[in-house]
Amino acid sequence: MCGIVGYVGKRNASEILVDGLRRMEYRGYDSAGVACLYNGHIGVVKNAGKIKALREKVDASQLVEIHQATMGIGHTRWATHGAPNEVNAHPHLDASGHFAMVHNGIIENYKEIKAGLSRHGIECVSETDSEALIQLIAYCYTDNLERAVSEALKKVKGTYGIVVMTDREPGKLVTARCGSPIVIGLGADETVIASDAAAIIPHTRDAMYLEDYDMAVVTGDGVQMFDLQHSPVNREITEMDWDAGSAEKGTHAHFMLKEMFEQPDAIRNAIRGRLDFDMGTSILSGLDLSPRDVAQIGRVLVVGCGTSMNAGMVGEYAIEEMAGIPAEVEQAAEFRYRNPIVTPHDLVVAISQSGETADTLAAVREAKHKGAVVAGLCNVVGSTIARETGRGVYLHAGPEIGVASTKAFTCQVAVMLMMALKLARGRRMPRHQGEELCQWIARLPELVEKVLLQNDAIKGISKKYADKENAFFIGRGYLYPVALEGALKLKEISYIHAEGYHAAELKHGPIALLQENTPIIALLNNIPGKEKTLGNAEECKARKAPVIAVVSEGDEATAEGFDDMIVVPDCPPCIAPIPTVVALQLLAYHIAAARGCEIDQPRNLAKSVTVE
Numbered sequence: 024m025c026g027i028v029g030y031v032g033k034r035n036a037s038e039i040l041v042d043g044l045r046r047m048e049y050r051g052y053d054s055a056g057v058a059c060l061y062n063g064h065i066g067v068v069k070n071a072g073k074i075k076a077l078r079e080k081v082d083a084s085q086l087v088e089i090h091q092a093t094m095g096i097g098h099t100r101w102a103t104h105g106a107p108n109e110v111n112a113h114p115h116l117d118a119s120g121h122f123a124m125v126h127n128g129i130i131e132n133y134k135e136i137k138a139g140l141s142r143h144g145i146e147c148v149s150e151t152d153s154e155a156l157i158q159l160i161a162y163c164y165t166d167n168l169e170r171a172v173s174e175a176l177k178k179v180k181g182t183y184g185i186v187v188m189t190d191r192e193p194g195k196l197v198t199a200r201c202g203s204p205i206v207i208g209l210g211a212d213e214t215v216i217a218s219d220a221a222a223i224i225p226h227t228r229d230a231m232y233l234e235d236y237d238m239a240v241v242t243g244d245g246v247q248m249f250d251l252q253h254s255p256v257n258r259e260i261t262e263m264d265w266d267a268g269s270a271e272k273g274t275h276a277h278f279m280l281k282e283m284f285e286q287p288d289a290i291r292n293a294i295r296g297r298l299d300f301d302m303g304t305s306i307l308s309g310l311d312l313s314p315r316d317v318a319q320i321g322r323v324l325v326v327g328c329g330t331s332m333n334a335g336m337v338g339e340y341a342i343e344e345m346a347g348i349p350a351e352v353e354q355a356a357e358f359r360y361r362n363p364i365v366t367p368h369d370l371v372v373a374i375s376q377s378g379e380t381a382d383t384l385a386a387v388r389e390a391k392h393k394g395a396v397v398a399g400l401c402n403v404v405g406s407t408i409a410r411e412t413g414r415g416v417y418l419h420a421g422p423e424i425g426v427a428s429t430k431a432f433t434c435q436v437a438v439m440l441m442m443a444l445k446l447a448r449g450r451r452m453p454r455h456q457g458e459e460l461c462q463w464i465a466r467l468p469e470l471v472e473k474v475l476l477q478n479d480a481i482k483g484i485s486k487k488y489a490d491k492e493n494a495f496f497i498g499r500g501y502l503y504p505v506a507l508e509g510a511l512k513l514k515e516i517s518y519i520h521a522e523g524y525h526a527a528e529l530k531h532g533p534i535a536l537l538q539e540n541t542p543i544i545a546l547l548n549n550i551p552g553k554e555k556t557l558g559n560a561e562e563c564k565a566r567k568a569p570v571i572a573v574v575s576e577g578d579e580a581t582a583e584g585f586d587d588m589i590v591v592p593d594c595p596p597c598i599a600p601i602p603t604v605v606a607l608q609l610l611a612y613h614i615a616a617a618r619g620c621e622i623d624q625p626r627n628l629a630k631s632v633t634v635e
């Protein structure tokens with residue numbers, strides 16, 4: 024969703040700001056802008072549309088502030104309140120033009136604030152909730168920006184990550200957070216603020232993460248942190264482990280393609296040092312679960328959204344099957360609002376690539392409030408869910424920039440399998456079975472490499488289906504969540520209406536939609552239930568729907584009579600989701616590419632959904 028960047032130092036601010044916004048493009052946005060402070064004046068350039076257009080506008084700008092300033096703020100906006108146009112784009116100025124602010128989040132009581140300001144003759148010019156806040160900050164200002172910010176924030180209901188500056192106090196940025204992430208990167212003679220590490224890593228690896236209700240006064244020399252009552256707070260400086268190159272797409276046509284091909288390495292990183300082959304178990308010390316804790320777990324609840332929830336479903340199956348512990352996966356927003364029964368014997372696992380998804384974070388808070396043991400399974404180090412859970416497992420997949428999640432999914436599944444293994448070995452799984460599973464998990468990178476070798480063949484198949492408008496993915500057992508994930512991938516990047524169904528469920532309704540233009544992607548891997556899914560695929564074929572059969576190596580005969588075949592490595596059921604989903608990712612990618620879609624930034628989508 025929206026991206027924030029702020030810079031104060033000695034270098035040209037507008038260049039750093041625009042570059043930072045470019046690095047956060049993947050989050051999804053529809054307008055962008057920068058404000059720079061130089062020689063006692065604030066100059067603003069903003070536009071509806073892409074960063075490329077903003078960069079051209081910045082280059083062509085006549086404003087001396089834009090070209091000379093060494094401090095400023097920038098923003099990419101994903102419209103919530105008001106259309107994506109120039110007036111609603113950030114940064115917003117107050118009525119006097121002396122204060123500028125960028126904001127992520129939602130000011131829920133903005134109408135009330137606007138009405139109050141109006142009574143003092145202050146009118147907002149945009150339709151946004153955000154402008155109300157900068158007008159309020161300016162109204163609260165006497166002679167100190169941080170005091171004005173904290174006064175204003177005390178009157179606000181909602182969520183915010185903000186950076187504010189005023190020409191009355193040059194050289195100073197004030198930032199604050201409640202619900203929307205803010206990271207401060209500490210460089211030599213310069214400080215960078217951002218909502219996302221991607222905008223900071225080109226400049227420094229030393230970072231401080233704000234927590235809710237923290238405020239910071241930021242200069243080129245460093246940072247002072249306070250709470251809203253102005254009591255000092257200390258936050259650790261942590262080292263960000265991503266390098267700038269890993270957030271660039273290099274020679275690949277799209278980040279999604281790069282990230283699909285990174286999967287063997289990403290999985291290697293996710294499992295490195297975490298498999299104990301001798302004991303046939305996994306070492307996940309971040310979970311902080313003693314053997315006694317493992318023995319006492321009554322139930323595992325997995326919460327997440329989108330792709331993360333699909334990965335959680337594989338985890339649910341693995342935990343029940345291997346450990347014999349009741350497990351359930353639940354959409355995080357549903358979990359949060361339906362008042363679920365949660366006990367101290369429940370282990371709640373929150374899965375989130377970004378670690379910032381609002382619904383998943385709310386579910387974490389609900390579970391903690393109800394006394395469960397809560398663990399995070401996140402990719403972004405230092406993200407809110409990772410910090411608030413305080414225990415869990417990082418994916419170490421590296422930055423995922425493409426909006427369509429690929430390597431995060433396969434690493435999430437790999438980690439869920441290791442978690443299931445740990446719980447199973449602590450409960451009922453004999454050592455030899457654990458050893459065997461360790462061997463299979465260790466082979467995952469090689470299995471994924473085998474699928475990636477079929478890139479050209481899958482591209483060939485994709486051409487036949489690029490003009491379709493509907494598709495169904497069907498699977499059973501461990502392949503049911505893969506069918507859901509395959510359909511999600513296809514719909515989000517190609518805009519083809521795609522549904523993932525349990526193969527048995529198809530004839531309870533959706534079969535009515537089948538005709539010769541509705542392809543079925545049938546997951547017919549060699550796992551229990553294959554014969555039944557084969558029967559379901561035949562039923563589709565009998566209704567003239569073209570069928571792409573995904574089959575296990577050595578079992579190609581299963582695909583006979585169907586229209587196309589994709590072969591994936593033969594492996595145990597719990598392992599199959601990973602190589603199989605890679606084939607579906609490639610299929611979705613090539614179909615979307617053939618349709619000329621904007622693969623890395625699909626319309627309407629944001630990488631990290633930080634509003635409910």
Ligand code: M6R
Pocket residue numbers: 328329330331374375376377378379380383426427428429511512515630631632
């Ligand atoms: O960052 P998270 O894993 O919490 O994100 C959850 C979903 O928003 C995300 O997986 C989304 O479904 C992706 N666009 C799927 O490709």
